[in-house]
Amino acid sequence: MTQVCISGSGLFTPAQSISNDELVVAFNRYVEDFNREHAEAIGQGSVQALQASSGDFIFKASGIKARYTVDKAGVLDPAVMRPRIRRRGDDEPSLMVEMGLAAARQALERAGRQGADVDAVFVACSNMQRPYPAMAVELQHFLGARGFGYDMNVACASAAFGVQAAVDAVARGSARAALVVSPEICTGHLNFRNRDCHFIFGDAATALLVEPADAASASAPRFEVLGTRLATQFSNNIRNNFGFLNASEQPARTWDDILFHQEGRKVFKEVVPLVSELLLAHLGELGIAPAAVRRFWLHQANLSMNQLIARRVLGHEPSLQDAPVILDEYANTSSAGSVIAFHKYHEDLAAGDVGVLCAFGAGYSAGSIVLRRM
Secondary structure (H helix, E strand, C coil): CCCEEEEEEEEECCCEEEEHHHHHHHHHHHHHHHHHHCHHHHHHCCCCCCCCCCHHHHHHHHCCCEEEECCHHHHHCCCCCCCCCCCCCCCCCCHHHHHHHHHHHHHHHHHCCCHHHCCEEEEECCCCCCCCCCHHHHHHHHHCCCCEEEEECECECHHHHHHHHHHHHHHCCCCCCEEEEEEEEHHHCCCCCCCCCCCCECEEEEEEEEEECCCCCCCCCCEEEEEEEEEECCCCCEECCCCCCHHHCCCCCCHHHHCCEECHHHHHHHHHHHHHHHHHHHHHHCCCCHHHEEEEEECCCCHHHHHHHHHHHHCCCCCCCCCCCCHHHHCECHHHHHHHHHHHCCCCCCCCCEEEEEEEECCCEEEEEEEEEC
């Protein structure tokens, strides 16, 4: 088996950002309009009045201060409250592919590679713009890559699952180099009219290049992949019911049901032990003590959840050096979150330092990638 490394990472960040305060103004305007419009029914008790949100509530519940989006105006319009995206023709690059290309090209540049050096492209993210042709094949085309590509969806853990697929392809010789690209337009499946979750998501795209360690440029920021481990456990506590059969279902689903929804407290209670045990078991198999791990690049969904997972694994209160946070700036970017943390916080690691990239989310799904700086 070929020794494999991650030799480059890339990040695309949309130009527009929405602060908590801006989001709250739009949400509370919607609440006021709704309560006014339904005042009689609310007074009769047949309709429940909506509650206003606040910046303090959002930060206390999540650790989020802002989020990037592909369209700020649509999200902040109380009559719209979703990103407005120009419909593109079939002969134009898809928006997700456009975002993914920007991240992929940056990853290739950092690794000293070109698109023609890539034999496999995995687009691994929570939601695809369409079922087919695969976003990965479209991205492969515009990148000038060779070989093959396919899409994969394991919700917020998608990037970790994509890395394992890439590592396996390179290690077994079916690809000289593989790209894992995670474009996320999470604001498109977020219900901005739901107080419990209207603040959670943001948009971004990431990319990781995986190739043989002995073929990677010595000037690239190489991280040897010491091992990968995946786990899934079925749960309906995080769900998105969007699909091609929605129009055929009788009775039809409401838009609220089609969009992202979750039982947040149940998710917290069940995911923390699942991920903590996965990490401890994986490190144990590799003979690595948790204290020897220099950095944990965790999925960025909820600050309290990340801190508790890191505390359970490390046995002490984690510092920002132990487990960096990008959640405050980016919010939850689903599969992209852990890779954003890696992209922004890996350059200070020295040769021999060990880090763990860990993604987890709906499914439940979780993945652990143990890396060592070369």
